[in-house]
Amino acid sequence: MATEATEIRGPGHRVKRVEDDRFIRGKGNYVDDIKLPEMLHMAILRSPLAHAKINSIDTSKAAAVPGVVAVVTGDLMAQHNLAWMPTLSYDTQAVLATDKVRFQGQEVAAVIAEDPYVAKDALELIEVDYEPLEAIVTPQRALEPDAPVIRDDKEGQAGNAIYHWEAGDKEATDKAFGEADVVVSIDTFYPRCHPAPLETCGCVADINPATGQATIYMTSQAPHVIRTVFALVTGLPEEKIRIVSPDLGGGFGNKVPVYPGYVVATAASLLLGRPVKWIEDRSENLISTGFARDYHMHGELALKKDGTMLGLRTSLLSDNGAFYADAQPTKFKAGLFHIVTGSYDFKAAHVVADGAYTNKAPGGVAYRCSFRVTEASYLIERLVQNAAYELAMDPAQLRLKNFIRADQFPYASATGFVYDSGDYHGAMNLALEKIGYDELLKEQKEARAQGKLYGIGMASFTEVVGAGPHKDYDILGLKMNDGAELRIHPTGKAILKISCQTQGQGHETTFAQIVAGELGIQPEDIKVMHGDTDNTPYGLGTYASRSTPTSGAATAMVARKIRDKARKIAAHLLEVSEEDLEFQGDRFFVKGAPDRAKTIQDVAFAAYTNFPDGMEPGLEGVSYYDPPNLTFPFGTYVVAVEVDPDTGQWEVRRMVAVDDCGVRINPMIVEGQIHGGLTEGYGIAAMQLITFDDGGNCVGSNFMDYLLPTSWETPKFETFATVTPSPHHPIGAKGVGESATVGSPAAYVNAVIDALQHLGIRNIDMPVTSSKVWDAVQAARAGETG
Numbered sequence: 001m002a003t004e005a006t007e008i009r010g011p012g013h014r015v016k017r018v019e020d021d022r023f024i025r026g027k028g029n030y031v032d033d034i035k036l037p038e039m040l041h042m043a044i045l046r047s048p049l050a051h052a053k054i055n056s057i058d059t060s061k062a063a064a065v066p067g068v069v070a071v072v073t074g075d076l077m078a079q080h081n082l083a084w085m086p087t088l089s090y091d092t093q094a095v096l097a098t099d100k101v102r103f104q105g106q107e108v109a110a111v112i113a114e115d116p117y118v119a120k121d122a123l124e125l126i127e128v129d130y131e132p133l134e135a136i137v138t139p140q141r142a143l144e145p146d147a148p149v150i151r152d153d154k155e156g157q158a159g160n161a162i163y164h165w166e167a168g169d170k171e172a173t174d175k176a177f178g179e180a181d182v183v184v185s186i187d188t189f190y191p192r193c194h195p196a197p198l199e200t201c202g203c204v205a206d207i208n209p210a211t212g213q214a215t216i217y218m219t220s221q222a223p224h225v226i227r228t229v230f231a232l233v234t235g236l237p238e239e240k241i242r243i244v245s246p247d248l249g250g251g252f253g254n255k256v257p258v259y260p261g262y263v264v265a266t267a268a269s270l271l272l273g274r275p276v277k278w279i280e281d282r283s284e285n286l287i288s289t290g291f292a293r294d295y296h297m298h299g300e301l302a303l304k305k306d307g308t309m310l311g312l313r314t315s316l317l318s319d320n321g322a323f324y325a326d327a328q329p330t331k332f333k334a335g336l337f338h339i340v341t342g343s344y345d346f347k348a349a350h351v352v353a354d355g356a357y358t359n360k361a362p363g364g365v366a367y368r369c370s371f372r373v374t375e376a377s378y379l380i381e382r383l384v385q386n387a388a389y390e391l392a393m394d395p396a397q398l399r400l401k402n403f404i405r406a407d408q409f410p411y412a413s414a415t416g417f418v419y420d421s422g423d424y425h426g427a428m429n430l431a432l433e434k435i436g437y438d439e440l441l442k443e444q445k446e447a448r449a450q451g452k453l454y455g456i457g458m459a460s461f462t463e464v465v466g467a468g469p470h471k472d473y474d475i476l477g478l479k480m481n482d483g484a485e486l487r488i489h490p491t492g493k494a495i496l497k498i499s500c501q502t503q504g505q506g507h508e509t510t511f512a513q514i515v516a517g518e519l520g521i522q523p524e525d526i527k528v529m530h531g532d533t534d535n536t537p538y539g540l541g542t543y544a545s546r547s548t549p550t551s552g553a554a555t556a557m558v559a560r561k562i563r564d565k566a567r568k569i570a571a572h573l574l575e576v577s578e579e580d581l582e583f584q585g586d587r588f589f590v591k592g593a594p595d596r597a598k599t600i601q602d603v604a605f606a607a608y609t610n611f612p613d614g615m616e617p618g619l620e621g622v623s624y625y626d627p628p629n630l631t632f633p634f635g636t637y638v639v640a641v642e643v644d645p646d647t648g649q650w651e652v653r654r655m656v657a658v659d660d661c662g663v664r665i666n667p668m669i670v671e672g673q674i675h676g677g678l679t680e681g682y683g684i685a686a687m688q689l690i691t692f693d694d695g696g697n698c699v700g701s702n703f704m705d706y707l708l709p710t711s712w713e714t715p716k717f718e719t720f721a722t723v724t725p726s727p728h729h730p731i732g733a734k735g736v737g738e739s740a741t742v743g744s745p746a747a748y749v750n751a752v753i754d755a756l757q758h759l760g761i762r763n764i765d766m767p768v769t770s771s772k773v774w775d776a777v778q779a780a781r782a783g784e785t786g
């Protein structure tokens, strides 16, 4: 007999993360924790040069070292047709170099040994005769007619251009510019940075010579796709390949691509008949794995004198490194950069994007952003800020005047998106209220009167996440849909298997909350499984804030499917018709007679013990979700900074963030995601830079040179929410994982520029270091006096 309904901790509850129990006790299970009997260890020899012909490779001394089992070169891989592999962007990438090396850190050979230290030491005995070639370190140089062709391995590749891509309407945009009173333009560079997850990449490949079963434990954000790619590359039958991604120590886009190390370790295990482990060290991760950004951008904004925005033009040049391996959706060569119109009501816009090969590691991954969206958000928000100076308007007023209004949704953007919902005025007004904008302007005036460099910056952003609808979204032809499988046990506890892959985002908690909200089973009674291709439904993986919009939606759908069957069983138990039942919290009850009820636990037991005649027993199901549209989270960030004129150092005084990701499943986890994103945005604005010298040597191969913000530098954040549900998502949620990294860099930089704008300074490329600020101030003052 059912008792009083209990409160179910579904969406909206700040449920503590179930996964933290094992993480804070040091009981996580990462790839490097996996130790198998007879396991061998692999280390990779990497190129010291950015561009060089390989004349010969002599492995004999390394092979003779006691404990070394094999030395693998590209020629050996070629004998098995594995010297090259496809990338996720329809390019090819060398697994181990045979003809040339094309970036510093490229994989040249591998040593397999009984001991990881022996493997590493033996690398030094491999002799490679390199013939250096000109290193190309900028995409501008790459596209010059006399530049050497980096990808001379590709038939028909005449130069270094990879793609040319356009979006929007050129003619309509030209017309809009013809009607403008003012055109504001900016040239800016979003520099190369690295996601630098705490756990580097690696794998343990275990191929059983007797059965042919390949089990590969791997640091992958997209295990199902990797399984399919492995089947295609190695020719192993797909059912014999099991990819297991255990706990991941962060990914941030860096663990999406297929890396040569995975392929070599797998081939070695196949040939040697023993498990092979390969784990990168920090420098290997920083110099050779998926970078982000490296985008040269030009933007022009056409406005009326009164501040009405008319049109937007952008042209981009992307540095993709030596192999095009970013994993953008196939149709969109420059990712979803065409969201560059942002939160504004533009009648016309035009985007032109070109990509080029250079002698750098492959890059352009979605580092805590949907594909290239952070670059787009940065460009439009820097332009809008400069337009406010040009028109002598308040930057907040200029934005509020041009925002898409709440009553315009669904809104068709000039570049082809249909924004699902939004309330941009609401988010900005809340941010202005929370920071006390009027008061802050007064403070700024007073500070400036005392000669202080005090800036207020803001950025409003529209993200585009949840790729995506099958019509437009695929990677390597695989449609970007995701699944969820749910089984309710007889005692009313459940196991949920999801296609996406958590890397610290808290899926084991939030996805259980989605089921809790639909079925009334408490989240702690639902085990969430992921990351094992044999035991979870197919899906394209976790990146670009797509888990909640896709696999989260599939989770709600499968729970609803099960609820429909549960209703039939409850009707049978209560001897009423289904139509007479209502579901609330954790139970079905007879309309008008709430004490005549059956809980989900009663129903689950009956599904295996007392179900209606003719019904299939059990209570389980699987759903796949093909979203009808993307989701469009948004927000406004306002930052106040003070710049020290004597050192160029800048310090954040206030940072207010208002985010809207629709219905928040777990507000505490969302806040954590936003704190992480605001910190990463700050790191990129202030310090994170991977750069190269003229010879193509990577400057930033360790954490002494590649700076990440610590708790010492990170500003204090004040976070707030508005809630505008996504109309098409089953529970009204939009993704949030990456929003703050997308939106905040422009806010920080706009604040610094605002502090300096009276000196005529309109741009400093990120990272905005104290030395760059100091130089800009000196140059401006010299100009004033000179």
Ligand code: CDP
Pocket (backbone or CB within 6 Å): 505, 506, 507, 510, 511, 542, 543, 544, 545, 546, 547, 548, 549, 552, 661, 662, 663, 664, 665, 666, 667, 669, 670, 673, 733, 734, 735, 736, 737, 738
């Ligand atoms: O794909 P990824 O998990 O990185 O991004 P996401 O789908 O935006 O989710 C990040 C985390 O925030 C997950 O644990 C989500 O379930 C949670 N989330 C939430 O609680 N409410 C939302 N409206 C969106 C995300």
